[in-house]
Amino acid sequence: MGRTWRPRRSPDSSTVVFQSYRESSFGLWTIRADGTGLRRLTSGPFDHREPVFSPDGEKIAYSSDAPGSYGIHVLDVASGRATLVTDTPDEEYEPARSPDGIKLAFVAAGTRIDVVTVAGGARSTFATEPGTALHSPMWTPDGGDLVYARYSGGVPPVAVGVAELVRGGKRCSPAKTSSRSASRGRAPTSTSSSAPQRYRSRCNGVVPPAGTYHRQGGPPDFLFCISSRTAR
Structure with missing residues (x-):
């Protein structure tokens, strides 16, 4: 069924959602944890990717270029109906x-982290850093803060620059050079999950998901996380 990655478990661990690249586009699929019940959620010529379950497991948020540019959608698992949240x-x-489950954080224009209320559509900017490439926002367990990755010294589609682990504006580890392909239409060539695990305790218990970062061969990427202020 093509190349697959970004698996995410449902809150009750009964189902896994993932993205698969086939027929020149990304699509979303689910499968039961026991390996049965494979189900295709999306189809067509557009990309549908980066799925994440809601806390009740009834909805899946994802990004898609179906509107013409990438936007955030929410799909009802039972009915299959999708709603565009950002436009x-x-x-x-x-x-x-x-x-x-009330809000969604996401990357906007590559240099911002925005937050939107799913039900009402109220939107705000959590962080903006022109000249950098921001990726992979993640909420802290209490929902009051966000952790995200930033590359300095490079911008998409290929970011090459300095990466360092940061929390509260203070560097926690030595800087190292890192690279990432950020093309929205291409599949990554390799991934790493060891670096995110290494620094879990320094990012308030939250790290960007494994498989987001990669380099073309060589050692794992050196991550840096930023926890800046309360998300409102």
């Missing part, structure tokens, strides 16, 4: 659902 000319992707 701007900006590329918007990598959604992360808050622990209470």
Whole structure:
């Protein structure tokens, strides 16, 4: 069924959602934890990617370029009906659902982390850093803060620059050079999960998901996380 990655478990661990690249686009699929019940959730010529379950397991947020540019959608698992949550000319992707399920954080235009209320559509900017490449927002367990990755010294589609682990504006580890392909239409060539695990305790218990970062061969990427202020 093509190349697959970004698996995410449902809250009750009974189901896994993932993205698969086939027929020149990304699609979303689910499968039961025991390996049965494979189900295709999306189809068509557009990309559907980066899925994440809601806390009740009834909905899946994801990014898609179906509107013409990448936007954040929410799909009802039972009915298969999808709703567009963000609708701007900006590329918007990598959604992360808050622990209470009320909000979604996501990357906007590559240089911002925005937050939107799923039900009402109220939107705010949590962080903006022109000249950098921001990725993979994740909520802290209490839902009051966000952790995200930043590359300095490079911008998409290929970010090459300095990466360091940061929390509260203070560097926690030596800087190292890192690279990442950020093309929205291409599949990554290799991934690493060891670096995120290494620094879990320094990022308030939350790290960007494994498989987001990669380099073309060589050692794992050196991550840096930023926990800046309360998400409102």
